[in-house]
Amino acid sequence: MSMNYDAAVAAYEPTLGLEVHVELNTKSKMFCSCSTEFGAEPNTQTCPVCLGLPGSLPVVNGKAIESSILIGLALNCSIAPFSRFARKNYFYPDMPKNFQTSQYDEPICVDGYLDVEIETDEGPKKFRVEIERVHMEEDTGKSLHVGGSTGRIHGAEYSLLDYNRAGIPLVEIVTRIVPGTGKYAPQVARAYVTELRDILRSLGVSDVKMEQGSLRCDANVSIAPIGSGKLGTRSETKNVNSLRSVERAVSGEIERQANRLESGERIIQETRHFLEESGQTRPGRSKETAEDYRYFPEPDLVPVTPDADWIEELRKRIPEKPSIRRKRLQEEWNVPAKEMESMVNAELLDVVEETVKLGSDATRARSWWLGEVSRLANEKEVAPTSLITAAQVAEVIALIAGGELTDKLARQVVEGVINGEGTPREVIDKRGLKVVSDDSALMVAIEAAIAAQPDTAERIRGGNIPAAGALIGAVMKATGGQADAAKVRELLLKHLGQG
């Protein structure tokens, strides 16, 4: 017998809790000046501090504190006037110090919330996710387990360590349990992580790339019989590396736990690993001893005491909430939700907004950034915004609107700008890309086309207007695409007595 998701949530009430780890995008590490650049050769970004060598002394990265406070403020938290770092002791070689510098009972931000909206059977519904704490810590090194089954700890003969990541600033955002989601727990979890990701991105404090691990989510899930008023035993699912996986991991756990309870078994409090392929979870390492971290205040780092002026200064830098901004822009621009989504997903909303502010039509701005510019950026494997500026795209769009460029010529202009040939104006001049709008020049091409296809010209004279397409095509070809097709059509038909 097996209980599917619908049956599970008909009998059990799920309870959700989420822990999100986010790597900050500072240039240097949390407690030393090593680079945080992703993808460097192993152990090339390490020093006595992040290797935990005797006599080394950590010093806090001020930018990381600032970013942490910004995150707290954006999540409606109180900023602690006094906060300390603590050592989290454990013997596991991903930290060479044998402890991770973290925060324990004195986190930098507490008591916030984030409202998320999801679609339900009864229409859109808002859920408040309360934030218990936001604390600072450092990321761990990367282990490679060799021998036994590939990549797994169990059965490994030895492990290889790269400490480049050890010491990169990490902020952990912990929710309180989210009650009352019912069957929507997976959607609420996904909406929360999505909204949080967008906020972190708008703050500019992290790359928030789940696939690269700069945003990681642990999902705590428990279930209890509906109406029992109790909380069940929870499991914690790690290795959830995409928004879709957040949703799948939560629904998968609800289903698994319901099936265990149905068959008379107990839920064990444990860490589980999400398996991307199957959407299932498998048990992780036992935590019975790992829980004993013997936290104590870090004696090498002095307390952090942000004063009110600093906090207010930072509060001014909090941008409009992304979900509110999206709604506002969608209304202003009058574009469909799908188009908004495509801009957000491509991380091009900011630059499209900038382009629109410079006078471009929103739909045109979107289509240039998501179309031609993105296509060229994909070819070069770089970000579209690194190729061309909003001002340049806005200029090209204005030139099209003014009739100076056709779409086809504009693509050449954009390509020229991207290839470093100068501003749009300069590219037009150098490449000679002006639209041929001079009637006499166009008439020469039109007469040549008629001379080459006299039969077609005769048909048009006889009233077969659609036949004009062939001649217009010939003129466009002769002018290298630099003519305005509508203008050519007008002149051609007039010349053949059909205007």
Add this chain to the structure above:
Amino acid sequence: MAAISRDDVAHLARLSRIEMSDAELDHMASELGVILGAVARVQEVATDDIPPTSHAIPLHNVFREDVVKPSLTPEESLSGAPATDGPRFKVPQILGEAE
């Protein structure tokens, strides 16, 4: 007064991955007991109006600029390692099969 039992020592030894004989456990329990006793005397002078101290010097907010400085070379980083494999540190298997 603080006291540390033989079981406490055995638990700590296990967390620290240190193998200790029965004789050593007995010995350490009494030694650590003496040390804890000495430290516990601080509690005799601590009063309610003194918050727990983690730093002897009243310094706050000591921050660094977010500026990258050169790291060690991988050769330097690995030079103190008991074992290496290419550019990485090599360590024994992490968790026993029993865990």
